[in-house]
Amino acid sequence: MRSYPARLLISFLLLLAAPLANASLRPSVVFLSPDDSRFWQLVAGFMEAVAEDLEVDLEVQYDRESHRFSYLRMAKDVLGRDEKPDYLLFMCKENVTEPMLRLADGAGVKAFTFNTDVPDAARASIGMPRTVLPSWLGHLSPDNIAAGRTLVTLLGKQAEQLALAPRTSIPMVALSGTLDSSAAKDRDRGLLAAAVQQRSELLQLVYANWSRELAREKTEVLLERYPNTAAVWSASDGMALGAIEAARNAGRVPGQDLLVGSVDWQPEALDKIRSGELLVSLGRHFMGGGLALLLLHDYHNGRDFDDMSPDYVFRYKLEPATRDNIDQVQRIADPENWGSVDFRQFSRVGESETAKAVPDPDAVLDAITGALTRQETGSVASRL
Structure with missing residues (x-):
């Protein structure tokens, strides 16, 4: 019979080994996509x-109804399973995020939110990650307010160069997404702020529900x-493509007597940039889910991201x-190229030299885009 100290030592060693054993298991993640559009497929x-x-x-589960209540129903179905995933990854939506x-x-499922800001109502009730709900591990989103501002700036500069608006202001119309989208709200905020600060006359802002057809009609x-x-x-690019169709129907020449700018880096939109019909698309946020997976993978293997x-x-x-940079961007956004990069190099588990040099989201994405364009470092913006 083992002595009491020996049994105590064995129990202690088993407790130590448990988290190590868990860390060696493959983490399971369910991603709830808010719709099945081309962007979310990317x-x-x-x-x-x-x-x-x-x-x-x-x-991956797609919400083909594309509604906040169907999104909530998807979450309930996943979380009601007998075999639950380790992590739930989803986009914040108004009224259902909390x-x-x-x-x-x-x-008992850890959650990570991404792509859009946390709605104000949810933030007021449950704060931010790990404040009220310990299982809410983190949140990741692009700076959509800055994106809205940047679009106004780039459209205005090009309009001035083409002398499309010889008067004191640049007449502009705007297409937004849906009223329950925090991404749309933030991009609108950037638009409205920039329109006041810069030489842009915002004639009207309308909501086209992220729909190409509705955007064309409006x-x-x-x-x-x-x-x-x-x-x-x-x-969004989808609505911009509808706007380009509408411009042609009206006898306008997109890229010459009418400028269109958008967000998303969708493949068809990138083709329109190459042909000159679309001035600019702001993007790389299709990689946001991949970045979230990197963070969750490292967390699962004992490397929390609290220092980041x-x-x-x-x-x-x-x-x-x-x-000016369409060749590089199309390589980055081409799924055929993603398999050529080993994404383990961007994990901080094991402290690779690449991972040591990427302490923040912009740096991680810069390193990934550099690898996809076969360049070691540098952002897309630095090559414009």
Whole structure:
């Protein structure tokens, strides 16, 4: 019979070994995509490439109803399973972010939110990650306010160069997404602030629900109502593509007598940049889900990200795709190229030299885009 000290030592060693054994298991992650649009397919595809290299079991579910209540229902279904995932990854939506986070916390599933800011109502009730709900590990989002401002600036500068608005201001119309989207709200905030500060006359802002068809219809009305419009600001590439169709239908020449700028880096939009019909698309946030997986992988393997952000909230910049850098951007956004990069090099588990040099989200994304364009360092913006 073993002595009491020996049995105590064995028990202590088993306790120490438990977290190490858990860390060796493949983490399971369920990603709830808010819709099945081309953009979110890119997000999921990039996540799958990252997950394969990191040995993460990733399940992607698309909300084909694309509504906040169907999104909440998806979360309930996943969290009600007998075999629950280790982590739930999802986008913040108005009115359902707090219930989804509370459900995950109650189910013992760790959650990570990304892509859009935490809605004000949820922030007022549950604060930010790890303040009220310990299972809410972190939050990651692009700076959408800055993106809205940047679009106004780039459209205005090009309009001046083409002398499309010889008067004291640049007439502009704007297409936004949905009223329950914090991304749309933040991009609108940047738009409205820049329109006041710069030489832009915002003629009208309309909501097109992220729909290409609805954006085409509404732009046709706007161009008839405001025939002197020099620029169309769009919160997404899909709506911008609809605006380009509307401009052609109205006898305008996109890229020559009407400028269009947008957000997302969608493949068709990048083709329109190459042809000159779309001035600019701000993007790289399709990689946000992959970056979130990197953070979760490291957390699962004992490397928390509290030293990267004391409040567990991460923000990064969107970069412009223009005709000057379209070759590099299309390589970055091409799924055929993602398999050529080993994403393990960006994990901080094991402290690789690359990982040591990327302490913040912008630096991580810069390193990834550099690898995808076969350059070691540097952001897309630095090559404009």
